Amino acid sequence: MARHWRAGAAGLAVLGLTLTACGGAKVGDSSSGSNGAGSSGKCATFNLAVNPWVGYEADAAVVAYVAEHNLGCKVTKKNLKEEIAWQGFGTGEVDAVLENWGHDDLKKKYVTQQKTAVEAGQTGNKGIIGWYVPPWLAKAHPDILDWKNLDKYASNFKTSESGGKGQLLDGDPSYVTNDAALVKNLKLDFKVVYAGSETALIQSFRDAEKNKKWVIGYFYEPQWFLSEVPLKKVSLPTYTTGCDADAAKVACDYPVYDLDKIVSAKFAKSGSPAYNLVKNFNWTNEDQNTVAKYIAQDKMSDEAAAKKWVDANKDKVDAWLK
Amino acid sequence: MTVAIEKPEKTEAAEPAAPAKGARKVSRPVMIGAIFVVWLVLFAVLRGKQTLSLAVADLTDLHRWINDFNDSIGANRNSNPLFLYFFNEIRLVIDNLVTFVQHLISQPSGSRPVPEIGWLGVVGLAGYVSWAAGNWRVALLAVAGFTFFGLQGLWQESMDTLALILCAVFVALLFAIPLGVWAGLSDRFNRIMTPFLDFMQTMPTFVYLAPLTLFFLIGGASATIATVIYAAPPTIRITAHAIRNVSKTTVEAADSLGATRRQSLLKVLLPMSKRTVVMGVNQTIMAALAMVTIAALINAPGLGVNVLQALQSLDVGTAFNAGLAIVVMAIVLDRVTTAASAREENARRSKNRFVKWRRPLLGLGAVVTVVLIYLSHTYLWAADFPGDGTVGSHIASATDTATNWAQDHLSGLTNAFRDAITNGLLNPFQTLLTDSPWWLVGAVLIALAVVLGGWKAGITAAVCVGLLVATGVWSDAMTTLASTIVATVLVMILGIVFGVWMGRSMMVDRMIRPTLDAAQVMPPFVYLVPFLALFGATRFTAIVAAIVYGAPVAMKIIADGIRAVPETTVEAATSAGCNTWQIITKVQLPMSRSALTLATNQGLIYVLSMVVVGGLVGAGALGYDVVAGFSQGELYGKGLAAGLAIVLLGVMFDRITQAAARRAGA
Numbered sequence: 001m002a003r004h005w006r007a008g009a010a011g012l013a014v015l016g017l018t019l020t021a022c023g024g025a026k027v028g029d030s031s032s033g034s035n036g037a038g039s040s041g042k043c044a045t046f047n048l049a050v051n052p053w054v055g056y057e058a059d060a061a062v063v064a065y066v067a068e069h070n071l072g073c074k075v076t077k078k079n080l081k082e083e084i085a086w087q088g089f090g091t092g093e094v095d096a097v098l099e100n101w102g103h104d105d106l107k108k109k110y111v112t113q114q115k116t117a118v119e120a121g122q123t124g125n126k127g128i129i130g131w132y133v134p135p136w137l138a139k140a141h142p143d144i145l146d147w148k149n150l151d152k153y154a155s156n157f158k159t160s161e162s163g164g165k166g167q168l169l170d171g172d173p174s175y176v177t178n179d180a181a182l183v184k185n186l187k188l189d190f191k192v193v194y195a196g197s198e199t200a201l202i203q204s205f206r207d208a209e210k211n212k213k214w215v216i217g218y219f220y221e222p223q224w225f226l227s228e229v230p231l232k233k234v235s236l237p238t239y240t241t242g243c244d245a246d247a248a249k250v251a252c253d254y255p256v257y258d259l260d261k262i263v264s265a266k267f268a269k270s271g272s273p274a275y276n277l278v279k280n281f282n283w284t285n286e287d288q289n290t291v292a293k294y295i296a297q298d299k300m301s302d303e304a305a306a307k308k309w310v311d312a313n314k315d316k317v318d319a320w321l322k
Numbered sequence: 323m324t325v326a327i328e329k330p331e332k333t334e335a336a337e338p339a340a341p342a343k344g345a346r347k348v349s350r351p352v353m354i355g356a357i358f359v360v361w362l363v364l365f366a367v368l369r370g371k372q373t374l375s376l377a378v379a380d381l382t383d384l385h386r387w388i389n390d391f392n393d394s395i396g397a398n399r400n401s402n403p404l405f406l407y408f409f410n411e412i413r414l415v416i417d418n419l420v421t422f423v424q425h426l427i428s429q430p431s432g433s434r435p436v437p438e439i440g441w442l443g444v445v446g447l448a449g450y451v452s453w454a455a456g457n458w459r460v461a462l463l464a465v466a467g468f469t470f471f472g473l474q475g476l477w478q479e480s481m482d483t484l485a486l487i488l489c490a491v492f493v494a495l496l497f498a499i500p501l502g503v504w505a506g507l508s509d510r511f512n513r514i515m516t517p518f519l520d521f522m523q524t525m526p527t528f529v530y531l532a533p534l535t536l537f538f539l540i541g542g543a544s545a546t547i548a549t550v551i552y553a554a555p556p557t558i559r560i561t562a563h564a565i566r567n568v569s570k571t572t573v574e575a576a577d578s579l580g581a582t583r584r585q586s587l588l589k590v591l592l593p594m595s596k597r598t599v600v601m602g603v604n605q606t607i608m609a610a611l612a613m614v615t616i617a618a619l620i621n622a623p624g625l626g627v628n629v630l631q632a633l634q635s636l637d638v639g640t641a642f643n644a645g646l647a648i649v650v651m652a653i654v655l656d657r658v659t660t661a662a663s664a665r666e667e668n669a670r671r672s673k674n675r676f677v678k679w680r681r682p683l684l685g686l687g688a689v690v691t692v693v694l695i696y697l698s699h700t701y702l703w704a705a706d707f708p709g710d711g712t713v714g715s716h717i718a719s720a721t722d723t724a725t726n727w728a729q730d731h732l733s734g735l736t737n738a739f740r741d742a743i744t745n746g747l748l749n750p751f752q753t754l755l756t757d758s759p760w761w762l763v764g765a766v767l768i769a770l771a772v773v774l775g776g777w778k779a780g781i782t783a784a785v786c787v788g789l790l791v792a793t794g795v796w797s798d799a800m801t802t803l804a805s806t807i808v809a810t811v812l813v814m815i816l817g818i819v820f821g822v823w824m825g826r827s828m829m830v831d832r833m834i835r836p837t838l839d840a841a842q843v844m845p846p847f848v849y850l851v852p853f854l855a856l857f858g859a860t861r862f863t864a865i866v867a868a869i870v871y872g873a874p875v876a877m878k879i880i881a882d883g884i885r886a887v888p889e890t891t892v893e894a895a896t897s898a899g900c901n902t903w904q905i906i907t908k909v910q911l912p913m914s915r916s917a918l919t920l921a922t923n924q925g926l927i928y929v930l931s932m933v934v935v936g937g938l939v940g941a942g943a944l945g946y947d948v949v950a951g952f953s954q955g956e957l958y959g960k961g962l963a964a965g966l967a968i969v970l971l972g973v974m975f976d977r978i979t980q981a982a983a984r985r986a987g988a
Contacts, residue, residue: 054634078621083955084535093540105955114397160744161860161940169859173950180379194946195859197938199633199847203854211733224635296635
């Protein structure tokens with residue numbers, strides 16, 4: 001037995017030596033390089049929340065890319081739902097949220113009451129919320145784009161879920177919705193059905209366009225899916241300031257949201273160049289859609305998508321870095 | 323994913339048979355029929371009255387109170403001594419543990435651009451440990467599985483997931499085994515523990531995810547603790563079960579030999595229940611893997627992130643690739659732990675010639691492993707997995723092709739099927755539940771519990787109904803209940819068909835089982851996206867999701883039950899001239915009645931655990947309430963109440979079916 005043992009060990013040593021001999025590059029050989037061309041050494045770690053939708057991912061990709069390559073920051077992206085991201089301002093785990101859709105309740109809680117977060121200006125993106133139909137439907141029945149004609153078509157929108165009425169499909173509960181009140185106050189023969197997630201909503205619209213099905217639902221832009229299927233918005237009674245003050249009595253369209261940025265109070269005072277970048281960060285819906293398309297449809301990595309856009313838009317990026 | 327023995331069906335002494343058993347046996351179906359007739363009559367009269375319905379955006383006082391409470395915790399976080407000295411300390415310890423393991427296998431550590439141990443070392447280590455704890459076959463499986471992660475282009479993500487699973491399972495076992503032993507030794511403690519375990523297993527994770535990050539901050543600690551909460555109960559239950567099942571005579575023998583309590587625990591009880599305890603560990607690992615995608619919502623790195631991100635752009639192929647890695651990891655870990663639990667006994671029984679070689683071979687293996695680890699620590703080629711994951715992109719594009727084909731060609735068929743089930747079964751049943759006055763439905767539930775499970779089950783049902791009303795989401799709970807029952811019926815139909823088939827043929831079993839394993843650990847959204855195309859955002863899609871998750875358990879339990887029917891009985895029936903159909907319906911199914919009840923119990927619990935996922939694809943009701951509570955601060959209280967309602971439904975049905983099972987077994 002001992003002999004076998006020794007033979008085994010010897011064989012192993014030989015094996016080990018052979019492997020070592022053909023070793024190749026050692027860990028740590030490829031010196032530095034990872035620290036990049038840090039211009040301002042002051043930028044410490046930058047904790048960037050990434051909320052779960054592609055448009056936000058596009059914002060985060062570009063800001064992170066610029067912060068890493070132009071400012072030499074170490075960016076830590078954190079994948080979080082909105083609520084949890086805001087909660088992170090207080091605990092110091094999140095420095096910035098780049099695309100906030102309204103969320104007055106959160107602003108009240110964290111900006112006004114707890115004072116752990118501060119606003120950092122608009123992103124330049126306009127958030128449009130409303131009821132959308134697939135393009136084939138808008139083409140076949142152009143008058144459907146006016147809410148007054150919706151009842152005429154209500155029976156076409158019937159599904160197994162809508163209890164005999166037309167179905168109005170709602171999506172992810174994270175987004176502001178007055179749809180139930182709207183249907184009631186506009187006296188429409190529709191029932192709101194809660195799909196429960198953006199995925200379910202997009203899949204329904206995709207299927208509707210492909211198979212010429214009748215679907216009307218809650219949607220919003222900027223959104224990458226609109227570059228795949230350009231949904232058409234149904235016009236509701238025009239929004240006037242204050243017409244949505246009482247949630248139960250809403251009978252008007254959604255306001256256009258100026259999407260904005262929120263940062264933690266600590267981060268705003270830190271003097272980090274990354275804060276400056278976040279504050280100056282501003283681009284159009286078109287810009288965001290471009291990057292979102294790179295990510296969602298062209299399946300590029302965040303980094304590659306950001307690089308492509310940044311290289312093509314040097315002037316915009318330079319303005320953020322002033 | 324061997325059958326869970328979480329709910330020991332016959333361990334406790336069978337409940338004393340109800341008096342006048344003979345008379346009752348005949349009349350039970352009649353009584354159930356009578357209950358339904360009374361219900362239908364009263365429904366026709368009282369329809370739409372006192373239904374306790376609550377609009378989606380409306381709240382009750384309880385919901386508002388929970389919101390305020392939650393806010394006050396958040397506001398006082400930094401001054402509260404409980405946080406400063408208790409939660410923060412726990413967080414620190416667990417965070418350090420997670421970071422340590424991550425630096426070891428997944429994340430760059432210190433100045434190194436790569437983790438301490440590269441892919442070659444991890445693969446070697448996985449193979450060696452599997453071999454040492456199990457056998458060479460599972461070692462090969464482990465090596466193949468781990469190499470597959472690399473080929474998929476998901477090495478680092480897989481290791482992140484593995485690191486988190488290892489930490490969570492380690493922490494879970496640290497608590498679960500002592501608690502399980504205690505619950506095994508003390509009936510009283512067991513009774514106290516059971517509701518907590520039910521709570522931990524059925525409370526939707528979404529409900530406590532946000533508070534967890536408030537207590538333990540965003541990061542490894544929160545993700546680990548969320549996983550531990552869900553994953554620890556199986557080990558506690560199975561350990562308690564194992565300790566209880568050590569034969570009384572053995573313990574008495576030890577006692578008569580003068581063993582102290584401590585000695586009899588350490589020398590008799592623990593060693594004798596080791597095999598079953600390992601099964602518990604196995605279940606804990608599986609449960610931990612089921613949390614991978616949910617943990618990704620609070621920034622836990624790993625495969626879950628890939629799944630979630632791919633699904634934001636409805637990239638089913640990429641999501642499937644990552645989901646497949648989770649499945650492979652689950653299968654490897656399952657087979658290794660199962661082999662480990664079987665090893666002990668096999669080794670004791672078989673005295674084959676390899677036994678004396680085992681020690682030197684183990685030593686040799688250890689040396690090889692150390693060399694591999696050294697190489698992967700030192701050389702880049704052994705640290706970073708070579709190649710760029712072409713296998714992964716092939717898998718992704720093949721999946722895309724397959725799902726597109728299915729969506730294009732099956733759509734008409736599936737819609738007809740959906741409408742048939744929805745209009746024929748689900749809608750009438752749901753109307754009956756939601757449009758009856760609450761007290762009528764409550765009375766029916768209690769009466770059914772009494773008839774099926776006895777007075778004790780009736781009392782539990784009464785308490786649950788009362789609490790359900792108190793949560794303020796009664797109407798939503800009834801909607802969810804309707805879908806749950808329809809899903810459970812379909813689960814049982816599938817369970818019986820496939821379970822019998824698998825139970826009667828070992829070959830079929832071997833062929834189907836990996837698919838069942840995959841269905842249990844594949845993150846639901848991966849297959850839900852194509853289902854959404856096939857069935858739309860409807861309650862039916864939610865039911866399908868529940869079936870995919872719940873049916874495998876039922877099939878496995880029923881297959882085991884069929885196999886447990888004595889060979890001789892079946893042979894006797896065959897020689898008596900019974901045909902196959904008669905053998906199945908007259909012999910095998912009736913004789914595995916307790917397995918059928920257990921399958922119903924587990925099927926129901928698994929279906930209930932998919933309620934939240936259902937809420938994400940159009941089921942509305944409780945599932946949607948929970949999701950909305952997680953997404954909007956104002957609805958947090960309602961989400962929590964909905965979560966509680968799910969727990970209450972689960973507890974109620976668990977107690978009723980268990981009581982019924984004890985009767986069937988008696």
